Amino acid sequence: MVTIPLTVAGAEKLKQELQHLKSVERPAVIQAIAEARAQGDLSENAEYDAAKEKQGFVEGRIADLEGKLSNAQIIDPKTLADTADGRVVFGATVELEDLESEARVTYQIVGDDEADIKVNKISVSSPIARALIGKYAGDVATVMAPGGEREYEVLDVKYI
Template sequence: MIKVPLTVVGAELLKAELAHLKSVERPAVIAAIAEARSHGDLSENAEYDAAKEKQGFVEGRIAELEGKLSNSQIIDPKEMADTAEGRIVFAATVVLQDLETEAEVTYQIVGDDEADIKQGKISVSSPIARALIGKYEGDVADVQAPGGIREYEVLEVKYI
Protein backbone atom coordinates (compact mmCIF):
# COMPACT_ATOMS: atom_id res chain seq x y z
CA MET A 1 0.00 0.00 0.00
CA ILE A 2 1.12 3.52 -0.79
CA LYS A 3 1.44 5.76 2.26
CA VAL A 4 -0.64 8.94 2.07
CA PRO A 5 1.27 11.92 3.51
CA LEU A 6 -0.73 14.09 5.91
CA THR A 7 0.21 16.91 8.23
CA VAL A 8 -0.84 16.64 11.87
CA VAL A 9 -3.58 19.23 11.28
CA GLY A 10 -4.84 17.41 8.19
CA ALA A 11 -5.02 14.10 10.04
CA GLU A 12 -7.00 15.72 12.85
CA LEU A 13 -9.46 17.21 10.34
CA LEU A 14 -10.01 13.82 8.70
CA LYS A 15 -10.47 12.16 12.11
CA ALA A 16 -13.01 14.83 13.10
CA GLU A 17 -14.94 14.33 9.85
CA LEU A 18 -14.91 10.55 10.37
CA ALA A 19 -16.19 10.91 13.94
CA HIS A 20 -18.97 13.26 12.74
CA LEU A 21 -20.03 10.83 10.02
CA LYS A 22 -20.13 7.90 12.43
CA SER A 23 -21.80 9.64 15.36
CA VAL A 24 -24.16 12.11 13.63
CA GLU A 25 -24.70 11.36 9.94
CA ARG A 26 -24.94 7.55 10.12
CA PRO A 27 -27.60 7.52 12.91
CA ALA A 28 -29.56 10.28 11.12
CA VAL A 29 -29.63 8.24 7.90
CA ILE A 30 -30.70 5.11 9.75
CA ALA A 31 -33.55 7.07 11.36
CA ALA A 32 -34.57 8.51 7.97
CA ILE A 33 -34.68 5.00 6.46
CA ALA A 34 -36.81 3.73 9.35
CA GLU A 35 -39.16 6.70 8.96
CA ALA A 36 -39.49 6.13 5.20
CA ARG A 37 -40.14 2.41 5.71
CA SER A 38 -43.01 3.21 8.04
CA HIS A 39 -44.81 4.92 5.15
CA GLY A 40 -45.50 1.60 3.49
CA ASP A 41 -44.78 0.55 -0.13
CA LEU A 42 -41.03 0.91 -0.77
CA SER A 43 -41.28 0.58 -4.56
CA GLU A 44 -42.73 4.09 -4.97
CA ASN A 45 -41.23 5.72 -1.89
CA ALA A 46 -38.96 8.64 -2.88
CA GLU A 47 -38.02 9.35 0.73
CA TYR A 48 -36.76 5.79 1.13
CA ASP A 49 -34.75 5.99 -2.11
CA ALA A 50 -33.20 9.30 -1.06
CA ALA A 51 -32.31 7.98 2.39
CA LYS A 52 -30.74 4.82 0.92
CA GLU A 53 -28.74 6.96 -1.52
CA LYS A 54 -27.49 9.17 1.32
CA GLN A 55 -26.62 6.05 3.32
CA GLY A 56 -24.49 4.84 0.41
CA PHE A 57 -22.68 8.18 0.28
CA VAL A 58 -22.07 8.28 4.06
CA GLU A 59 -20.85 4.68 4.20
CA GLY A 60 -18.60 5.27 1.17
CA ARG A 61 -17.06 8.37 2.72
CA ILE A 62 -16.52 6.54 6.04
CA ALA A 63 -14.71 3.74 4.20
CA GLU A 64 -12.64 6.27 2.22
CA LEU A 65 -11.59 8.17 5.36
CA GLU A 66 -10.77 4.99 7.28
CA GLY A 67 -8.64 3.82 4.36
CA LYS A 68 -6.77 7.11 4.10
CA LEU A 69 -6.14 7.30 7.83
CA SER A 70 -4.96 3.69 8.04
CA ASN A 71 -2.54 4.26 5.13
CA SER A 72 -1.41 7.70 6.24
CA GLN A 73 2.02 8.84 7.21
CA ILE A 74 1.50 11.76 9.59
CA ILE A 75 4.26 14.33 9.32
CA ASP A 76 4.79 17.07 11.88
CA PRO A 77 6.53 20.03 10.24
CA LYS A 78 8.13 21.07 13.54
CA GLU A 79 10.01 17.76 13.62
CA MET A 80 11.29 18.35 10.07
CA ALA A 81 13.39 21.39 11.02
CA ASP A 82 16.40 19.34 12.15
CA THR A 83 16.45 16.86 9.28
CA ALA A 84 15.42 19.11 6.37
CA GLU A 85 18.20 21.65 7.05
CA GLY A 86 16.48 24.50 5.20
CA ARG A 87 15.35 22.36 2.26
CA ILE A 88 11.74 22.49 1.04
CA VAL A 89 10.02 19.23 2.00
CA PHE A 90 6.46 18.04 2.59
CA ALA A 91 4.73 20.13 5.30
CA ALA A 92 7.19 23.03 4.95
CA THR A 93 5.84 26.57 4.68
CA VAL A 94 7.54 28.64 1.99
CA VAL A 95 7.57 32.35 1.22
CA LEU A 96 8.02 32.95 -2.51
CA GLN A 97 8.44 35.97 -4.71
CA ASP A 98 7.15 35.92 -8.27
CA LEU A 99 10.13 37.29 -10.21
CA GLU A 100 7.89 38.79 -12.91
CA THR A 101 5.39 40.65 -10.71
CA GLU A 102 7.50 40.81 -7.51
CA ALA A 103 4.42 39.69 -5.56
CA GLU A 104 5.07 37.61 -2.44
CA VAL A 105 3.02 34.52 -1.60
CA THR A 106 3.18 32.03 1.26
CA TYR A 107 2.26 28.38 0.85
CA GLN A 108 2.38 25.26 2.97
CA ILE A 109 2.92 22.02 1.08
CA VAL A 110 0.30 19.52 2.29
CA GLY A 111 -1.43 16.29 1.26
CA ASP A 112 -4.02 16.16 -1.51
CA ASP A 113 -6.94 16.04 0.97
CA GLU A 114 -5.71 19.12 2.86
CA ALA A 115 -5.04 21.40 -0.10
CA ASP A 116 -6.92 24.71 0.00
CA ILE A 117 -5.41 27.58 -1.96
CA LYS A 118 -7.53 30.12 -0.05
CA GLN A 119 -5.74 29.05 3.14
CA GLY A 120 -2.34 29.00 1.44
CA LYS A 121 -2.15 25.20 1.40
CA ILE A 122 -1.03 23.58 -1.85
CA SER A 123 -1.06 19.89 -2.70
CA VAL A 124 2.27 18.08 -2.75
CA SER A 125 1.29 16.80 -6.20
CA SER A 126 0.61 20.29 -7.64
CA PRO A 127 3.03 21.66 -10.26
CA ILE A 128 4.27 24.42 -7.96
CA ALA A 129 4.95 22.04 -5.06
CA ARG A 130 6.75 19.57 -7.33
CA ALA A 131 8.94 22.43 -8.60
CA LEU A 132 9.71 23.58 -5.04
CA ILE A 133 10.52 20.25 -3.34
CA GLY A 134 14.25 20.02 -2.70
CA LYS A 135 14.95 23.75 -3.16
CA TYR A 136 16.58 26.00 -0.53
CA GLU A 137 16.26 29.69 0.40
CA GLY A 138 17.62 31.82 -2.43
CA ASP A 139 16.92 29.18 -5.11
CA VAL A 140 14.73 29.96 -8.11
CA ALA A 141 12.04 27.47 -9.07
CA ASP A 142 10.63 27.30 -12.59
CA VAL A 143 6.94 26.39 -12.40
CA GLN A 144 5.01 25.22 -15.46
CA ALA A 145 1.76 27.20 -15.25
CA PRO A 146 -1.12 27.27 -17.77
CA GLY A 147 0.13 30.66 -19.00
CA GLY A 148 3.71 29.47 -19.41
CA ILE A 149 6.72 29.10 -17.14
CA ARG A 150 6.72 31.27 -14.00
CA GLU A 151 9.82 31.86 -11.91
CA TYR A 152 9.64 32.05 -8.14
CA GLU A 153 12.49 32.88 -5.80
CA VAL A 154 12.40 31.09 -2.45
CA LEU A 155 12.64 33.83 0.19
CA GLU A 156 12.10 31.73 3.29
CA VAL A 157 11.51 28.12 4.35
CA LYS A 158 9.72 27.52 7.67
CA TYR A 159 8.70 24.39 9.54
CA ILE A 160 5.70 25.52 11.59
Protein backbone atom coordinates in the same frame (compact mmCIF):
# COMPACT_ATOMS: atom_id res chain seq x y z
CA MET B 1 -0.50 -0.01 -0.02
CA VAL B 2 0.64 3.51 -0.79
CA THR B 3 1.25 5.75 2.19
CA ILE B 4 -0.59 9.05 2.21
CA PRO B 5 1.34 12.00 3.66
CA LEU B 6 -0.66 14.16 6.07
CA THR B 7 0.29 16.89 8.47
CA VAL B 8 -0.78 16.50 12.09
CA ALA B 9 -3.49 19.14 11.58
CA GLY B 10 -4.73 17.44 8.40
CA ALA B 11 -4.95 14.04 10.09
CA GLU B 12 -6.87 15.57 12.99
CA LYS B 13 -9.33 17.20 10.59
CA LEU B 14 -9.96 13.86 8.83
CA LYS B 15 -10.44 12.13 12.21
CA GLN B 16 -13.01 14.76 13.22
CA GLU B 17 -14.89 14.31 9.95
CA LEU B 18 -14.88 10.53 10.42
CA GLN B 19 -16.18 10.87 13.99
CA HIS B 20 -18.95 13.23 12.81
CA LEU B 21 -19.99 10.83 10.05
CA LYS B 22 -20.12 7.87 12.44
CA SER B 23 -21.80 9.58 15.38
CA VAL B 24 -24.15 12.07 13.65
CA GLU B 25 -24.65 11.39 9.94
CA ARG B 26 -24.91 7.59 10.04
CA PRO B 27 -27.59 7.51 12.80
CA ALA B 28 -29.54 10.29 11.03
CA VAL B 29 -29.57 8.31 7.78
CA ILE B 30 -30.66 5.14 9.57
CA GLN B 31 -33.51 7.09 11.17
CA ALA B 32 -34.54 8.58 7.81
CA ILE B 33 -34.60 5.10 6.24
CA ALA B 34 -36.72 3.76 9.10
CA GLU B 35 -39.20 6.64 8.74
CA ALA B 36 -39.42 6.17 4.97
CA ARG B 37 -40.01 2.43 5.38
CA ALA B 38 -42.85 3.13 7.79
CA GLN B 39 -44.69 4.97 4.99
CA GLY B 40 -45.33 1.70 3.18
CA ASP B 41 -44.71 0.94 -0.50
CA LEU B 42 -40.96 1.35 -1.15
CA SER B 43 -41.21 1.11 -4.95
CA GLU B 44 -42.45 4.70 -5.31
CA ASN B 45 -41.04 6.18 -2.13
CA ALA B 46 -38.76 9.13 -2.98
CA GLU B 47 -37.78 9.69 0.67
CA TYR B 48 -36.61 6.07 0.93
CA ASP B 49 -34.59 6.35 -2.30
CA ALA B 50 -32.98 9.62 -1.14
CA ALA B 51 -32.15 8.18 2.28
CA LYS B 52 -30.61 5.04 0.72
CA GLU B 53 -28.57 7.21 -1.64
CA LYS B 54 -27.32 9.35 1.26
CA GLN B 55 -26.51 6.18 3.21
CA GLY B 56 -24.35 5.01 0.31
CA PHE B 57 -22.53 8.33 0.26
CA VAL B 58 -21.97 8.37 4.05
CA GLU B 59 -20.76 4.76 4.14
CA GLY B 60 -18.48 5.38 1.15
CA ARG B 61 -16.96 8.46 2.77
CA ILE B 62 -16.46 6.57 6.05
CA ALA B 63 -14.64 3.78 4.19
CA ASP B 64 -12.57 6.35 2.27
CA LEU B 65 -11.53 8.20 5.44
CA GLU B 66 -10.73 4.99 7.31
CA GLY B 67 -8.56 3.84 4.41
CA LYS B 68 -6.71 7.15 4.20
CA LEU B 69 -6.11 7.30 7.94
CA SER B 70 -4.90 3.70 8.11
CA ASN B 71 -2.39 4.39 5.32
CA ALA B 72 -1.43 7.87 6.54
CA GLN B 73 2.12 8.87 7.22
CA ILE B 74 1.58 11.69 9.70
CA ILE B 75 4.31 14.32 9.57
CA ASP B 76 4.70 17.11 12.10
CA PRO B 77 6.31 20.09 10.32
CA LYS B 78 7.80 21.32 13.60
CA THR B 79 10.04 18.24 13.81
CA LEU B 80 11.49 18.76 10.31
CA ALA B 81 13.85 21.63 11.17
CA ASP B 82 16.66 19.28 12.25
CA THR B 83 16.47 16.93 9.26
CA ALA B 84 15.44 19.19 6.37
CA ASP B 85 18.39 21.61 6.69
CA GLY B 86 16.44 24.50 5.17
CA ARG B 87 15.16 22.51 2.18
CA VAL B 88 11.59 22.70 0.96
CA VAL B 89 9.95 19.42 2.04
CA PHE B 90 6.43 18.16 2.74
CA GLY B 91 4.92 20.23 5.56
CA ALA B 92 7.23 23.21 5.06
CA THR B 93 5.86 26.74 4.81
CA VAL B 94 7.51 28.54 1.90
CA GLU B 95 7.59 32.25 1.15
CA LEU B 96 7.91 32.93 -2.58
CA GLU B 97 8.31 35.89 -4.89
CA ASP B 98 7.04 35.75 -8.46
CA LEU B 99 10.02 37.07 -10.43
CA GLU B 100 7.80 38.58 -13.15
CA SER B 101 5.20 40.40 -11.03
CA GLU B 102 7.27 40.66 -7.81
CA ALA B 103 4.18 39.48 -5.90
CA ARG B 104 4.93 37.63 -2.68
CA VAL B 105 2.97 34.65 -1.43
CA THR B 106 3.35 32.09 1.35
CA TYR B 107 2.25 28.46 0.97
CA GLN B 108 2.36 25.40 3.18
CA ILE B 109 2.91 22.14 1.30
CA VAL B 110 0.37 19.61 2.57
CA GLY B 111 -1.34 16.35 1.57
CA ASP B 112 -3.94 16.17 -1.20
CA ASP B 113 -6.85 15.91 1.27
CA GLU B 114 -5.90 18.99 3.26
CA ALA B 115 -4.99 21.32 0.39
CA ASP B 116 -6.99 24.56 0.38
CA ILE B 117 -5.69 27.49 -1.64
CA LYS B 118 -7.96 29.89 0.30
CA VAL B 119 -5.78 29.32 3.38
CA ASN B 120 -2.53 29.03 1.36
CA LYS B 121 -2.19 25.26 1.67
CA ILE B 122 -1.12 23.59 -1.58
CA SER B 123 -1.06 19.90 -2.40
CA VAL B 124 2.29 18.15 -2.46
CA SER B 125 1.30 16.81 -5.88
CA SER B 126 0.56 20.27 -7.38
CA PRO B 127 2.93 21.57 -10.07
CA ILE B 128 4.21 24.40 -7.88
CA ALA B 129 4.91 22.12 -4.90
CA ARG B 130 6.68 19.57 -7.11
CA ALA B 131 8.87 22.38 -8.47
CA LEU B 132 9.67 23.64 -4.96
CA ILE B 133 10.53 20.32 -3.26
CA GLY B 134 14.27 20.15 -2.59
CA LYS B 135 14.91 23.87 -3.12
CA TYR B 136 16.54 26.18 -0.56
CA ALA B 137 16.04 29.88 0.25
CA GLY B 138 17.57 31.85 -2.62
CA ASP B 139 16.85 29.16 -5.24
CA VAL B 140 14.60 29.80 -8.23
CA ALA B 141 11.88 27.30 -9.12
CA THR B 142 10.40 27.12 -12.60
CA VAL B 143 6.74 26.10 -12.66
CA MET B 144 4.75 25.09 -15.72
CA ALA B 145 1.45 26.90 -15.16
CA PRO B 146 -1.59 26.89 -17.47
CA GLY B 147 -0.60 30.38 -18.61
CA GLY B 148 2.98 29.36 -19.36
CA GLU B 149 6.23 29.09 -17.45
CA ARG B 150 6.51 31.04 -14.18
CA GLU B 151 9.59 31.55 -12.05
CA TYR B 152 9.50 31.90 -8.28
CA GLU B 153 12.35 32.73 -5.95
CA VAL B 154 12.26 30.93 -2.61
CA LEU B 155 12.62 33.69 -0.01
CA ASP B 156 12.19 31.68 3.19
CA VAL B 157 11.49 28.13 4.35
CA LYS B 158 9.88 27.56 7.76
CA TYR B 159 8.80 24.45 9.61
CA ILE B 160 5.83 25.59 11.68
